[in-house]
Amino acid sequence: MESNPTSKDPGIYLDYNATTPVDPEVFARIEPYLKQFFGNAASAAHHWGWAADNAATKARAQVASLIGAKPTEITFTSGATESNNWVIFGLISKIREENPYEPIHMITSCVEHASVIKAMEAAQKMNVEVDYLPVNLFGQVGVETVRKFIKPHTKLMSFIWVNNEIGSINPIVELAKLAKERKIYFHTDGTQAVGKIPVNVTEMGVDMMSFSGHKFYAPKGVGALYIRSKDPKVQINPFIYGGGQERGLRSGTVNIPGVVGLGTAAEICQRNMNLEPARMKSLRDLLWQKLQAAIPGVRMNGHATERSPINLSVTLPVTTDSILPQLQKLGISTGSACHTGTMTISHVLNGIGLNSEEAQCTLRLSVGRWTTEDEVLRAVEILQNAIPRKNV
Structure with a gap:
């Protein structure tokens, strides 16, 4: 309300x-990119385009620094809903591209954000097997519960880091460790974690993480997906096709004012952590x-x-x-x-x-x-x- x-x-x-x-500092950094620096980051023939591309590069580094990732592991999106959907459908597409008949099983919980649950329900209509695990009375996923549901064809575990309704924190390190032991990709919706608690995806063993800028004082309509580049190198197909922006992973003209805001907000959160x-x-x-x-x-x-x-x-x-x-x-x-x-x-x-x-x-x-x-x-x-x- x-x-x-x-x-x-x-x-x-x-x-x-x-x-x-x-945040006022975020707004101040955004404003020039709505006025004099309005160029398209894909326009490589003039300084308006260069300024936009440089701004995106800086923002990518700021976001990566906040979460303990490499800049090349950050792909800008419209927010966590898109990122969550991309993880699920991008992985399904990649697996079926390589082997159309390979069975796919995914594990999530019954208290995920709707963008995960609804996407998983849609995946089931694509003949993907999904288990929605129960949680304890605090809304947390038990590692041993997850272990019981793993199958030979389990390809993805997706568990929210911090529950958006009741605030409980899941045992992400332990869950990610289990996934790595069983050679299963581990994804987390980090929307309520990023900018609010210390997050280091490299140290914590997370393979993919979604988040939105408007949850930590950036504008609405911008977010990111972290995709691990090694140990393991995560491979999922693009979710949006087009001009090949974002290293071919997420096409569409980059929202420069948005990503500048996202990067600045990340910088402020890291400064204040x-x-x-x-x-x-x-x-x-x-x-x-x-x-x-x-x-x-x-x-x-x-x-x-x-x-x-x-x-x-x-x-x-x-x-x-x-x-x-x-x-x-x-x-x-x-x-x-x-x-x-x-x-x-x-x-x-x-x-x-x-x-x-x-x-x-x-x-x-x-x-x-x-x-x-x-x-x-x-x-x-x-x-x-x-x-x-x-x-x-």
Whole structure:
């Protein structure tokens, strides 16, 4: 939900998991590439094109540095949804190009982002075998559970790094190690990890990782896919064909303002990595402590400690629908949505064992770069006042 952006009091934004505002430094770096440096990076005959190409090269290095990769391992995309789809369908295409009759099996979990789950469902219609693994009560994938599902023809494991709804962190290092032992490609949706917690794909053994810029203060519509270049060298086919941009891996005119923003945002996150996650965690913990004191019976969803520093998913003693009119000044997300009279429950909440009624009582609150302690305290007060006295 959003507060009225035209209001003199826009409210308190606590939905940084959903998207982030563009950092002013990012905006300042982007602006020249919307005006004087507007060239096409593929135009090699003049300085407008050279300037654009140089900007993309710099941005690629900035993004690679943030995640511990080589610049040549970074391919720019429109965001994590495209990157997630590309991993799945690009791998299927590559395997079937080499052997049309080779069986393909993929493993994922029941609490992945929709862009992974829906793509996997589409892959099943292409005669790809997929297992959607259960998770523990915190929404985490168990390494031994994964081991039981591996088959001789398993080609891909894909597990979200940090859950976008409940904030729990998966044991990525252990999962990637298992995949490497069994010679299976390992992909992770790192959208809620990149820029928020330390990430080093080389040291952690990740083969492919998707992420979006708008989750860490870059513009919407730009992201990347990391593809490991050796040990093993990952080979997947392009998902978008055309003029051969991005080393032939992802055709289409490169979004120079977008990638400049992505690179700058990555640079800022790397610069602040020693301080910002700790500050976010402190605000998140304060929010949880104050909610516990103000609302008896409130429960946290996800792991208490192995979680994103910005995320807090809570189940209240009342349904969110019953109090939403009193929460118009809060930018937050709910665990259910009503479409054309039908209540849709989050598959993530369902996956960790919450029933329909509990899901309808669940909120996701997430802090960010511009969240203040005062805003946290005022948000708790708003929530407390919205709940009927008999429930407080």
